[in-house]
Amino acid sequence: MRICFVIFCIVSLIHFCRAEPLSVDGKVLILDESNFDSAISSFDHILVDFYAPWCGHCKRLSPELDAAAPVLAALKEPILIAKVDADKHTSLARKHDVDAYPTILLFNHGVPTEYRGPRKADLLVRYLKKFAASDVSILDSDSAVNNFVEEAGTFFPVYIGFGLESSMIEKFGKKYKKNAWFSVAKDFSEDLMVTYDFDKIPALVSLNPLYNERNTFYGPFEDDFLEDFIKQNLIPLAVPVSYETLKLMKADGRKIVLTIVDDESEESSKELVKLLRAAASANRDLIFGYVGVKQLDEFADKFDTTTKLPKMVIWDKEDEYLSVVGSESIEAEDQGTQITKFLEGYREGRTVKKSFSGPSLMQFIHRSFDIRMVYIVVFMIAVLMLIQTLGSKGDDGEYQRVPNQDKVNQPSSSTSEGESKEYKEGDKED
Secondary structure: OHHHHHHHHHHHHHHHHHOOOOOOOOOOEEEOOOOHHHHHHHOOEEEEEEEOOOOHHHHHHHHHHHHHHHHHHOOOOOOEEEEEEOOOOHHHHHHOOOOOOOEEEEEEOOEEEEOOOOOOHHHHHHHHHHHOOOOOEEEOOHHHHHHHHHHHOOOOOEEEEEOOOHHHOHHHHHHOOOOOEEEEEOOOOHHHHHHOOOOOOOEEEEEEHHHOEEEEEOOOOOHHHHHHHHHHOOOOOEEEOOHHHHHHHHHOOOEEEEEEEOOOOOHHHHHHHHHHHHHHHHOOOEEEEEEEOOOOHHHHHHHOOOOOOOEEEEEOOOOEEEEEOOOOOOOOOOHHHHHHHHHHHHHOOOEEEEEOOOOOHHHHHHOOOOOHHHHHHHHHHHHHHHHHHHOOOOOOOOOOOOOOHHHOOOOOOOOHHHHHHHHHHHHHHO
């Protein structure tokens, strides 16, 4: 028994010595059974891609991870990217319930969460920086505040509490963690008050760098009022409609004043957006959105674009909308007056309810808008028909379940369900 024990210790020591040391060098770490637990315990934030060498989605994801790795590793609080060949290291795959490729887990202080965010390198970096951050950051100087805002970037809104106790916004920092950055400044100068445009404390300042918007809340700092301010500033005053902003608007309880134009990029449309921002600032109980037919025709056409554009409607995010009698179009020269008349007509109830045809809102929001998916579905149907014709029972789909050891040689029936369910969510984010 002693000899066996000695041999075991020697083998373990040799195995340990051969294990490559883990380092933060900006490259994707290669993990296996010998170093996986060590990596998870060594780094506060580590994203692990469980992949298979033959998986098409995995092959497309790999260069995106390679591009994101050095950027994330260079952060003040580094986020490491690693990968595991789950087809080879099946015990690790089973341990972490990996049953489809790729499966991406984000370990924060050793606790895993499945990552279902964007998979393009730049978007992945932005998302992970927010996902791995503290719910509320505590800032103790002017430079700390400025650095926080700079590092946050422009992808998410930023909230800074001046003269506030962190406990006042902690639960909102946790609730809206995926949508915004939250911080509390404990020490700051009068110069910083000028920079962020507030003249008394306590104050909660919201910044939306992408749209160059800033708002200040002076209270009352009660839960309902505070949350209303936070929710209202998650969305810009005039928000361009896209697949992503539709999700934000769907989660918001307010109705939408939707303006449909022919082309968002035209100078006349840009001037109209400025008027919409002014109207939105005075009507905070409503969301003001706009969409161009040339930018998102399939969505815009639901609101009868055969009438004169630009036009405005009231939309409650369902499959019906309201048209204001006498304000079907705002093509007049004085569009500011036309917007005012439209809002007055809506509040006075001078409206007509209309319905739009086509897929429901939820189907529209959640479906993949990448035409490549159509080709993939058509291709898979053709392949399945060919296999059925040839009498074959095999299937080499590129997004399969991880095979168990006792089922390696057993054929699978179809991979279309796994592909549409497991990977499509990530595709939408991209």
